[in-house]
Amino acid sequence: xxxxxxxxxxxxxxxSAKWSDGFSATISLEEFRKACPxxxxxxxxxxxxxxxxxxxxxxxxxxxxxxxxxxxxxxxICAFWKNGHDTGLYSWDLFRKIFEENNLSQDGQxxxxxxxxxxxxxxxxxxxxSIK
Ligand SMILES: [Zn+2]
Numbered sequence: 045x046x047x048x049x050x051x052x053x054x055x056x057x058x059x060s061a062k063w064s065d066g067f068s069a070t071i072s073l074e075e076f077r078k079a080c081p082x083x084x085x086x087x088x089x090x091x092x093x094x095x096x097x098x099x100x101x102x103x104x105x106x107x108x109x110x111x112x113x114x115x116x117x118x119x120x121i122c123a124f125w126k127n128g129h130d131t132g133l134y135s136w137d138l139f140r141k142i143f144e145e146n147n148l149s150q151d152g153q154x155x156x157x158x159x160x161x162x163x164x165x166x167x168x169x170x171x172x173x174s175i176k
Pocket of ligand 1: 080081082083084085086129131132
C-alpha cells in the first residue's frame with residue numbers, strides 16, 4: 045500500500061508527504077498540478093483514435109493553488125484547485141511516484157520561496173483523518 049501517513053502544505057506552494065516506509069518528500073504544487081492525470085490534462089485516446097488532446101495547464105489565477113485534497117475510496121486522492129479544476133484523481137501509486145520524481149532539496153525549496161514569497165502558514169489537510 046502506497047498510501048501516505050501524512051500530507052501537509054508547509055507553504056502555500058509546497059506539498060509534503062510522508063510514508064510509513066520512511067520516505068518523505070516535498071514538491072511544488074506546480075509540479076503536482078502538472079502531473080494531473082485527468083482526461084482533460086492528459087488527453088483521451090482509445091487505440092489509434094484520439095478523442096481529445098491534452099490541455100497544457102494555463103497560468104491563470106488559482107491554477108496552482110490547492111484548496112483541498114480528499115481521499116476517494118481506499119485507492120486515490122482527488123485534488124481541488126482554486127480555478128475550479130477538480131477532475132484529477134491521483135492513485136496512491138501515482139501520488140508516490142510524483143513525490144519520488146519531483147522531490148525538492150532544501151535549496152530548491154528556498155529558491156521557490158524567494159520567487160513566490162515566504163508565507164508561513166502550515167496547512168494540514170483533512171485527508172489526515174481519513175487515511176489513518
Ligand atoms: Zn486535470
